[in-house]
Amino acid sequence: MARLMKDDLFEAQLVRALGYAPYGGADFGECAAIASRIHGTDLDAWHDQWSATAAKLHDRAQMSLAAGDRISARSAYFRASNYFRTAGLFTMGAPLDSRLVEAHAREVENFRAGAALLDIPPQIVEIPYENGSLPGYFFRAAQDAALRPTLILVNGYDGTAEELYFTNGAAALQRGYNVLAFDGPGQGAMLIDRGVVFRPDWEAVVTPVVNFALELAGVHPHRLVLMGLSFGGYLAPRAASVEHRLAACVSDCGPYDLFDASASRLPGVLAKQLPDGNPALLRLLGTVLAGVMKKPTAGWALRRNLMVHGLTDPLEYFRMAPEYSLKGREGLIACSTFVCSAEGDDLSVNAPRLFEALDCPKKYVQFMAADGAGAHCESGARTLFHQEVFAWLDSVLTDNAAQSVSA
Known part of the structure; x- marks a missing residue:
């Protein structure tokens, strides 16, 4: 594939940001222009160029909103949010960099401004968790009171609850699924704003989230899906090994054993x-x-x-x-499980081992470089991933509903 940047990591993160274009999170020309202004492995330039474009988009969103153009405003806010996230990415490290704090704050600000302009704005939630809460968003697929399948989205090492809308949330909403996205320990606001780091027993995180989801209007209690990507591809099946109220689990390019x-x-x-x-x-x-x-x-x-x-x-x-290992826990997963890997991704190279060890209804897909989907988490080819996973989910949930009726 043609490259826009010489450094492999810069190129991968550029493609990650650009891959959200189908869901309103990026524009090719903007991303290509940013890339042209970053040379070598200049981390400061990366931060500054993405931030500058994001700030410009924020101003344009404000002008569009003032003029009554909600669609343009929403688009610009969403792109600004994604670009601010991308700007802060390489500032991650200890001690906490003030630029990461600022980038995350502006990511959240712009995402919420854009989300407020959706036809059905999300509910900003705080999910009860131990002695505090987990920040997140609940998106409804429709305004009526019908019970619908609901995706609970789990991120990885450097993702945020806001980014989850672009990775999987928008695609799910288009298909009639409700979406609950949140930051867990070690992620997004929980890490940057609250200083809470990762824990391996992710079932202790997901069980309170499931409890919360089941109290929300419109959530079908027997059609809950847990979907994790990147490191979330470990976290989701780890949680599913204990939390048995799930109808399905998706592990997207996660490590079998960290x-x-x-x-x-x-x-x-x-x-x-x-x-x-x-x-x-x-x-x-x-x-x-x-x-x-x-x-x-x-x-x-x-x-x-x-x-x-x-x-x-x-x-x-x-x-x-x-x-952080799934070895010996695979047999505890009871719900239908979708496991995938990407051809050029070393993090998910052992996904077939997880798949083979599962003792539940399951499906495995390897995404290929020839289809543009060979990178980690199918960056740049999320639409292909969504076509595969939602076809499988629709089938699984339909079968579950039929079994429930017959019982």
């Missing part, structure tokens, strides 16, 4: 020493990882990973990673 997925990127002889092998070799690995973390784009994932887990030592990340 340690295996992470350690596979390390030199083999050093990776074999984890977690508590030869002290000298572990010190050498620590030195190597510290050097990697200093690199602008090559070290970003590790800097981000430490932040979302509340860690400071890269070796501690690899010692913690085995807690």
Whole structure:
């Protein structure tokens, strides 16, 4: 495929942002123009150029709204929201960067301004969770009181509840599904504004969300779907292994085992020493990882990973990673489950292992580079993913409804 940026990570995140164009989150010309002004691996330029365009769109949205053009205003607000999210992406790391705080605040501001202009604006919610709450949005597919299937959306390492509208929410609403999107521990506002980091037992997060969803008007109690993408592709099936009120679960390009997925990127002889092998070799690995973390784009994932887990030592990340595993839990998942991987994505390379180990109704799809869908989470080809997954979901939920009636 033709590239707009030379650096692999910059290109991947550009495609991620641009991939939301079918759902109102981007414009090709704007994204291409931004890319043309960023050179090499200049992280400051990345932040500044995406922010500048987002700010310009915010101003244009304000002018359109003042002129009574709600459609143009909504479009500009939504694109501004996505671009502010993209601007802050590479500032993730510890200590918390003030630019990330600002970018996230402006992402939320513009998303909510745009969402308020939808035909059916979402309900901004706080979902009761332990001693606090989880921020999110409930989108209704229609205004009537009919019970409808509802998607509960789970994000990954660096996503936000607002981004979930573009990744899966808009597509679901178009097909008559309600949508509940939220930030869990380690994600979006929970991480940036409230300082709450990830936890491996995601069922402790999803069960309160399901409780909340079942109290919402219009939510069919037997047609709840949990859909996770990226790291959410681990979190969703992990939750489904305990939360059995779900009709279906979707794992979109998630890791089967976080340690295996992470350690596979390390030199083999050093990776074999984890977690508590030869002290000298572990010190050498620590030195190597510290050097990697200093690199602008090559070290970003590790800097981000430490932040979302509340860690400071890269070796501690690899010692913690085995807690995030589906090994031995697959047989606990009872609901119908859709598992997918992308041809060029090393994070989801072990998705077939998860699929084979499942003891429930299931489907596996590998998305291919020849179809433009070979990147992580089918970035740039979300419409193809949605065609596949909603055809499967419609079939599963129809079968479940028929069984419920016959029973």
